[in-house]
Amino acid sequence: MSRAINLEAAVWITQLSKRTLWRRLSEGQITRQANDDEGRAMLTFEDLVPMLCVPVAPQDHGLIIEAAAGDAEAQNDLALLFLDADKPDMGLHWLALAADQGHPDAMHHLSKLYIGGRGTPKNDSLGLMWLGKAAALGHVIAGQQITALTRFRKA
Numbered sequence: 001m002s003r004a005i006n007l008e009a010a011v012w013i014t015q016l017s018k019r020t021l022w023r024r025l026s027e028g029q030i031t032r033q034a035n036d037d038e039g040r041a042m043l044t045f046e047d048l049v050p051m052l053c054v055p056v057a058p059q060d061h062g063l064i065i066e067a068a069a070g071d072a073e074a075q076n077d078l079a080l081l082f083l084d085a086d087k088p089d090m091g092l093h094w095l096a097l098a099a100d101q102g103h104p105d106a107m108h109h110l111s112k113l114y115i116g117g118r119g120t121p122k123n124d125s126l127g128l129m130w131l132g133k134a135a136a137l138g139h140v141i142a143g144q145q146i147t148a149l150t151r152f153r154k155a
Contacts, residue, residue, distance in 0.1 A: 003061075004033045004042040009068030012093055015053040024051075054085035067094060072101040079109065088119025099130060107134035108142045 005013075010021055021043070024030045031044040045065055049056075056064065060081065066074035079094035092113050098106035107130045113119050115127030128149075134142035 002031070002033065003045040003065050004036075005045050005048070005065055005068035006036060006040040006042055008040070009064075010043050010048055012090060013053065013064055013068075014048060014051040015090075016051060053090070054082060054087060056081065067097075070097075070101075072098040072103040072106065075101075076103050076106040076109070079106065083109075088113060090119075092119040099133075102137065104134045104137040104139040104142070107131070107137070108139050111142070 007018060007021060011018055021030065025032055030047040033042040033044060036042050045061065049061065063074050063078055067078040075094045075098035079091040079098065082094065083091035095106045095110045095113065099110050111127045111130035111134065114123045114130065116122070131142050131145060135146045
């Protein structure tokens with residue numbers, strides 16, 4: 001069986017609408033595979049590669065598939081790939097998925113996006129919340145930043 005990702009993930013990595021992907025599916029440009037265990041439509045990843053919204057090296061294709069399957073580490077790494085490609089809204093999406101699974105690095109990166117207003121409206125409260133969560137989970141840099149903020153506040 002070919003490698004596959006769900007339709008929702010395909011929307012995020014191609015930045016094409018569901019309607020466009022369904023149309024390309026009906027035109028034979030994309031192959032549909034059996035639904036996954038959650039009943040989601042699965043598409044052949046190789047058919048989507050020419051439609052990716054950023055250049056992705058072939059060695060990183062597995063990263064996309066793992067991220068789409070829900071692997072938090074892969075979601076964090078994929079987010080960084082999108083951030084490097086100056087696609088902060090896409091990075092924010094994948095970081096949020098990883099952070100919701102308790103990934104401290106994703107939480108730290110997410111805090112920076114909210115505090116900097118990158119890919120989302122600036123929101124210091126949400127940024128500090130994610131920074132605090134990352135620190136609470138042992139993220140060293142987030143912990144140091146919280147300590148510095150606390151020290152500054154006491155001064």
